[in-house]
Amino acid sequence: MRNSHSEDIVGVRYTGWAALDRDPQEDVVEFVCPHCGNKGVKPARRARSEYHFTDGFLQDMQGEATTCKVCRKALHVAPVVLVHDRDEKQRFEAIFTEEAVAVPN
Ligand SMILES: [Zn+2]
DSSP, rough: OOOOOEEEEEEEEGGGGGGGGOOTOOOOEEEEEEETTTTTEEEOOOGGGOOEEEEEEEESSOEEEEEEETHHHHHHEEEEEOOSSHHHHHHHHHHTTTTTTOOOO
Protein backbone atom coordinates (compact mmCIF):
# COMPACT_ATOMS: atom_id res chain seq x y z
CA MET A 1 0.00 0.00 0.00
CA ARG A 2 1.17 3.48 -0.72
CA ASN A 3 1.64 5.91 2.05
CA SER A 4 -0.96 8.58 1.51
CA HIS A 5 -0.39 11.99 2.94
CA SER A 6 -3.40 13.54 1.28
CA GLU A 7 -6.73 12.11 2.26
CA ASP A 8 -8.17 9.60 -0.11
CA ILE A 9 -11.91 9.69 -0.35
CA VAL A 10 -14.14 7.31 -2.21
CA GLY A 11 -15.81 8.63 -5.33
CA VAL A 12 -18.60 7.08 -7.32
CA ARG A 13 -19.36 7.38 -11.00
CA TYR A 14 -22.87 6.30 -11.90
CA THR A 15 -23.45 5.05 -15.41
CA GLY A 16 -26.17 3.18 -17.25
CA TRP A 17 -29.22 2.44 -15.11
CA ALA A 18 -27.72 4.10 -12.08
CA ALA A 19 -27.55 7.40 -13.97
CA LEU A 20 -31.02 7.26 -15.50
CA ASP A 21 -32.29 10.13 -13.40
CA ARG A 22 -29.53 12.36 -14.67
CA ASP A 23 -28.71 14.23 -17.84
CA PRO A 24 -27.02 11.61 -20.06
CA GLN A 25 -24.49 14.21 -21.19
CA GLU A 26 -23.37 14.56 -17.64
CA ASP A 27 -20.61 12.16 -16.65
CA VAL A 28 -19.42 13.01 -13.19
CA VAL A 29 -17.70 11.57 -10.17
CA GLU A 30 -19.57 12.19 -6.92
CA PHE A 31 -17.83 12.48 -3.58
CA VAL A 32 -18.29 13.89 -0.11
CA CYS A 33 -15.70 16.28 1.26
CA PRO A 34 -14.26 14.89 4.52
CA HIS A 35 -13.57 18.40 5.78
CA CYS A 36 -16.87 20.17 5.42
CA GLY A 37 -19.27 17.39 4.41
CA ASN A 38 -20.17 19.08 1.16
CA LYS A 39 -21.35 16.72 -1.53
CA GLY A 40 -19.30 17.55 -4.58
CA VAL A 41 -19.11 16.47 -8.17
CA LYS A 42 -16.35 16.69 -10.72
CA PRO A 43 -16.30 15.78 -14.39
CA ALA A 44 -15.10 12.21 -14.86
CA ARG A 45 -11.83 12.33 -16.74
CA ARG A 46 -10.60 8.82 -17.00
CA ALA A 47 -11.55 6.33 -19.69
CA ARG A 48 -13.48 3.22 -18.78
CA SER A 49 -10.47 1.18 -19.82
CA GLU A 50 -8.58 2.58 -16.86
CA TYR A 51 -11.05 1.00 -14.48
CA HIS A 52 -10.27 -2.50 -13.26
CA PHE A 53 -12.24 -5.08 -11.35
CA THR A 54 -11.36 -4.91 -7.68
CA ASP A 55 -13.51 -6.42 -4.93
CA GLY A 56 -16.39 -6.96 -7.30
CA PHE A 57 -16.49 -3.46 -8.70
CA LEU A 58 -14.89 -1.64 -11.58
CA GLN A 59 -12.62 0.82 -9.85
CA ASP A 60 -10.07 3.39 -10.81
CA MET A 61 -7.49 2.99 -8.07
CA GLN A 62 -5.42 5.95 -9.20
CA GLY A 63 -8.30 8.28 -8.76
CA GLU A 64 -8.60 11.93 -9.62
CA ALA A 65 -7.53 15.10 -7.89
CA THR A 66 -9.99 17.86 -7.21
CA THR A 67 -10.64 20.77 -4.90
CA CYS A 68 -13.66 21.17 -2.64
CA LYS A 69 -15.68 24.11 -3.90
CA VAL A 70 -16.86 24.96 -0.41
CA CYS A 71 -13.78 24.76 1.83
CA ARG A 72 -11.20 24.78 -1.00
CA LYS A 73 -9.20 21.89 0.41
CA ALA A 74 -7.33 19.71 -2.06
CA LEU A 75 -8.81 16.25 -2.27
CA HIS A 76 -7.78 13.02 -3.86
CA VAL A 77 -10.76 11.00 -4.95
CA ALA A 78 -9.63 7.38 -4.96
CA PRO A 79 -10.83 4.83 -5.65
CA VAL A 80 -13.46 5.96 -8.10
CA VAL A 81 -16.06 3.21 -8.26
CA LEU A 82 -18.05 2.68 -11.42
CA VAL A 83 -21.65 1.77 -10.61
CA HIS A 84 -23.93 0.86 -13.47
CA ASP A 85 -27.08 -0.75 -12.13
CA ARG A 86 -29.40 -1.08 -9.17
CA ASP A 87 -27.67 -4.17 -7.86
CA GLU A 88 -24.26 -2.57 -7.92
CA LYS A 89 -25.60 0.59 -6.36
CA GLN A 90 -26.94 -1.38 -3.40
CA ARG A 91 -23.72 -3.30 -3.03
CA PHE A 92 -21.69 -0.12 -3.29
CA GLU A 93 -23.72 1.58 -0.58
CA ALA A 94 -23.56 -1.49 1.65
CA ILE A 95 -19.80 -1.82 1.36
CA PHE A 96 -18.55 1.72 1.19
CA THR A 97 -20.82 3.33 3.72
CA GLU A 98 -19.97 0.68 6.33
CA GLU A 99 -16.28 0.79 5.59
CA ALA A 100 -15.60 3.32 8.32
CA VAL A 101 -17.04 0.94 10.89
CA ALA A 102 -15.75 -2.43 9.75
CA VAL A 103 -13.81 -3.42 6.68
CA PRO A 104 -15.37 -6.56 5.18
CA ASN A 105 -12.90 -9.22 4.34
ZN1 LIG B 1 -14.94 20.81 1.79
